[in-house]
Amino acid sequence: MDNTADVTREGEGERLTRYGEFLKRAKSKLPRMHLSLKGDGGKHRQPYFKIIRTEYSREETLWGWIFVLPCVILGAIFVLGPIVISLYYAFTDANLLRLDEAQWVGFENFKRVFEDSTVGLALTNTLTFVVEVVPLQLFTALGLALLVNKITHGNTFLRWAFFVPVMLSLAITSMLWMNLLNDSDGLINALILACGGIPVNWMTDEVITLQAIIFISAWQGAGYQMMIFISALKNVDHSLYEASEIDGAGSWNRFVHVTLPAIRPTFSFVLITMLISAFRIVTQPMIMTQGGPNNHTMTMSYYIYLQGTQYRDIGYSSAIALIFTFVMAAVSLTLRRLFEGKKD
Amino acid sequence: MNKNIRLGALLLTSLTALTSCGGGGDQSNNDVPGGTVIVEVWVHKNQQEPEGRVYNSLMESFNNSGFTTASGANIRMSMVFCGSTIATRIASAQLTGGLPDVLAVDCTDITSYVDAGLLVSIDDTVTTEDSYVDSVIDECTIDGSLYALSGMEAPGGLYMNTGLLAQVGYTEEDYAEPWSWKDVKEAMEKLYAADLPYQIQLNQNFGTDGAMYFHSNLVYSAGGDFGTDGAVEAALTTPEALAGIEQLEMFYTDDGLDNPRTEAWAYTGSNASAFEQGEVAFEIYGPWDATTIEKNKYTSAQYEHAAYNNYQILPYPVYEDASGNKSTLVANPCGSYCFGVTKDTENKEAATVALEYLTGRDATEAMFSEIGTFPTNKDSLAEMEQLQTGAFKQLADNLSNNEFTRPKMVKYPQMKDAYTRVLDYIKNSCNDASYDLEAYIRDQMGTVDSAR
Numbered sequence: 130m131d132n133t134a135d136v137t138r139e140g141e142g143e144r145l146t147r148y149g150e151f152l153k154r155a156k157s158k159l160p161r162m163h164l165s166l167k168g169d170g171g172k173h174r175q176p177y178f179k180i181i182r183t184e185y186s187r188e189e190t191l192w193g194w195i196f197v198l199p200c201v202i203l204g205a206i207f208v209l210g211p212i213v214i215s216l217y218y219a220f221t222d223a224n225l226l227r228l229d230e231a232q233w234v235g236f237e238n239f240k241r242v243f244e245d246s247t248v249g250l251a252l253t254n255t256l257t258f259v260v261e262v263v264p265l266q267l268f269t270a271l272g273l274a275l276l277v278n279k280i281t282h283g284n285t286f287l288r289w290a291f292f293v294p295v296m297l298s299l300a301i302t303s304m305l306w307m308n309l310l311n312d313s314d315g316l317i318n319a320l321i322l323a324c325g326g327i328p329v330n331w332m333t334d335e336v337i338t339l340q341a342i343i344f345i346s347a348w349q350g351a352g353y354q355m356m357i358f359i360s361a362l363k364n365v366d367h368s369l370y371e372a373s374e375i376d377g378a379g380s381w382n383r384f385v386h387v388t389l390p391a392i393r394p395t396f397s398f399v400l401i402t403m404l405i406s407a408f409r410i411v412t413q414p415m416i417m418t419q420g421g422p423n424n425h426t427m428t429m430s431y432y433i434y435l436q437g438t439q440y441r442d443i444g445y446s447s448a449i450a451l452i453f454t455f456v457m458a459a460v461s462l463t464l465r466r467l468f469e470g471k472k473d
Numbered sequence: 474m475n476k477n478i479r480l481g482a483l484l485l486t487s488l489t490a491l492t493s494c495g496g497g498g499d500q501s502n503n504d505v506p507g508g509t510v511i512v513e514v515w516v517h518k519n520q521q522e523p524e525g526r527v528y529n530s531l532m533e534s535f536n537n538s539g540f541t542t543a544s545g546a547n548i549r550m551s552m553v554f555c556g557s558t559i560a561t562r563i564a565s566a567q568l569t570g571g572l573p574d575v576l577a578v579d580c581t582d583i584t585s586y587v588d589a590g591l592l593v594s595i596d597d598t599v600t601t602e603d604s605y606v607d608s609v610i611d612e613c614t615i616d617g618s619l620y621a622l623s624g625m626e627a628p629g630g631l632y633m634n635t636g637l638l639a640q641v642g643y644t645e646e647d648y649a650e651p652w653s654w655k656d657v658k659e660a661m662e663k664l665y666a667a668d669l670p671y672q673i674q675l676n677q678n679f680g681t682d683g684a685m686y687f688h689s690n691l692v693y694s695a696g697g698d699f700g701t702d703g704a705v706e707a708a709l710t711t712p713e714a715l716a717g718i719e720q721l722e723m724f725y726t727d728d729g730l731d732n733p734r735t736e737a738w739a740y741t742g743s744n745a746s747a748f749e750q751g752e753v754a755f756e757i758y759g760p761w762d763a764t765t766i767e768k769n770k771y772t773s774a775q776y777e778h779a780a781y782n783n784y785q786i787l788p789y790p791v792y793e794d795a796s797g798n799k800s801t802l803v804a805n806p807c808g809s810y811c812f813g814v815t816k817d818t819e820n821k822e823a824a825t826v827a828l829e830y831l832t833g834r835d836a837t838e839a840m841f842s843e844i845g846t847f848p849t850n851k852d853s854l855a856e857m858e859q860l861q862t863g864a865f866k867q868l869a870d871n872l873s874n875n876e877f878t879r880p881k882m883v884k885y886p887q888m889k890d891a892y893t894r895v896l897d898y899i900k901n902s903c904n905d906a907s908y909d910l911e912a913y914i915r916d917q918m919g920t921v922d923s924a925r
């Protein structure tokens with residue numbers, strides 16, 4: 130036992146010596162570098178260039194650019210380029226099959242957006258979806274995370290069970306729910322009938338269909354946010370709980386005054402990302418209802434897709450997309466500002 | 474520094490590899506005796522799919538058949554299996570100038586492609602035009618010029634479970650003439666009264682074009698039509714068109730049902746084999762169920778009212794007015810994927826030879842055997858043994874006698890979606906007090922007309 134301790138101490142000593150030598154070498158270099166920059170008028174400096182009174186090393190800048198370049202090129206091709214092109218098309222009559230003949234039409238597409246009743250309906254549906262699905266999914270995820278965090282037995286199984294819907298493709302779960310919610314022979318209506326209730330037109334009623342899609346979306350997505358919340362909950366300092374317990378705080382007070390403030394950054398991140406993805410809802414209405422009944426599940430993203438891809442009206446599709454992007458950005462930034470304000 | 478150079482070189486190579494993806498291959502076009510002309514064909518399927526496999530074997534057999542141009546050059550076919558990305562690829566190629574010689578196009582897109590100058594007329598190069606059924610020639614002809622040809626058709630009709638109908642007094646003689654929609658409803662009422670499966674599976678939301686495929690006949694049979702680009706609203710609000718579309722209401726009304734909460738005339742369940750298994754008495758559908766029924770051969774031991782050996786396929790129902798006069802207009806608008814020659818071809822003659830091979834007799838019969846689509850070759854329809862009896866003969870007759878196509882217009886995608894919404898409106902709202910079909914059609918079709 131003692132021998133082992135000596136060996137460990139010797140090893141530590143060697144490491145400390147090596148570290149000391151490294152520091153010495155580093156220190157010896159520092160003054161030289163300082164001198165070369167200040168003392169010799171820049172004669173021995175590496176080549177540099179100046180932008181607005183700030184000097185940059187040419188070599189370092191070059192290497193920096195080499196490393197950043199792939200990202201910049203890909204970003205320019207797949208993000209910036211399409212945004213600029215879409216911005217241009219929004220002011221033209223571009224057709225998917227005649228993009229080279231696009232003519233400038235000024236604000237005509239934007240005027241059309243405000244006259245198109247389907248855009249109004251799609252925006253209403255999308256906002257309804259966002260307003261309902263975000264809190265539902267957010268608090269379901271948080272609730273599940275708290276539950277899984279608290280339960281010790283079967284924790285792994287529960288985590289897996291709640292996460293399974295996330296692993297399934299949206300198309301598959303949409304088909305699954307379509308069968309479950311079928312008006313005439315779906316399992317849900319069969320159960321309602323068996324209980325003596327009245328069958329519900331899940332997929333054909335103008336009001337209920339959107340609500341069904343909201344529920345399905347929350348069910349499918351909550352597992353993912355649950356995992357993020359679990360990791361945030363694991364990082365909450367336990368001494369805070371102990372201190373609050375000593376102060377006599379009950380479980381609700383502990384949740385409100387300890388847990389929630391501690392996970393606020395995660396909460397904010399989950400909320401913003403959920404909000405953005407909720408705005409982009411497209412798969413479920415596309416597969417389950419094709420925007421019906423009577424456009425009552427038509428969403429903005431689906432309508433943009435229809436106009437651009439199916440109807441080939443790229444100009445109009447770009448105009449709707451541009452306006453919708455502003456709506457999304459305004460909502461997201463406002464919420465972000467709200468959360469940041471609270472933090473301050 | 475060597476490390477830095479190597480790293481830089483690696484980055485550069487990766488970027489070059491990334492940006493060079495999707496570049497086109499070399500194409501020979503040496504149209505001289507002994508030379509080789511390569512015809513590039515884009516198809517809408519992946520090679521692994523049954524239809525894709527047929528195209529692949531057609532390409533191989535074409536390349537082994539020794540086709541030559543008039544000047545003696547060998548024609549070889551090269552095929553690109555685009556799958557579902559074909560529309561995007563065509564749009565990109567239209568912009569950058571890399572269209573193939575021949576491409577697959579859904580027959581309802583031909584008008585748009587011609588309007589965009591993407592397809593060229595093959596009037597002057599095609600030699601086998603007369604061998605195709607009329608419906609193919611009709612759907613591929615725009616403003617009097619032929620732009621494409623097809624080796625596939627999908628004639629549909631009214632599937633009827635004659636076993637069930639026999640129990641309420643119908644005999645063979647009753648199937649000699651096309652039925653009207655009213656005849657169908659009358660039979661359904663008899664079956665309902667006899668407590669037998671009575672519903673009709675209308676399939677109006679089948680795929681992306683079920684409404685137009687199976688129910689544009691509502692309009693045609695009543696003497697209406699879908700008009701032209703920019704004049705759809707006017708066409709579909711004529712008394713004929715309105716009367717035709719209104720016929721669908723009888724299958725969604727609550728009238729005559731004991732318990733409208735749990736019963737309906739039209740089947741809305743999820744069983745795709747409802748007709749085959751005798752769960753419903755009628756179905757409006759394409760040729761695919763006939764193939765499935767003959768393949769599965771369900772017996773009454775498996776399903777009490779199984780359709781196998783107990784079914785007929787009549788043409789789509791016809792219009793019948795209030796006085797009981799039945800229309801003589803029997804419409805069976807079908808149409809499938811076609812092949813057309815693009816503006817970028819350097820050898821239209823060779824491209825047409827390849828196109829005619831891909832849609833010719835061998836190809837069309839191979840498609841029938843492998844994927845169940847109907848031959849478009851008149852001789853095949855007249856001579857193929859499978860098409861001379863039973864349900865297949867009825868479908869072949871429906872195809873041969875058809876004179877209608879789905880609407881040919883640039884704004885077809887908008888048109889078919891609007892028509893789908895009209896039929897959905899009937900389905901979901903015809904029992905409501907606020908139901909106003911004409912106003913709804915005006916609203917929907919007005920949107921189509923105002924679209925660009």
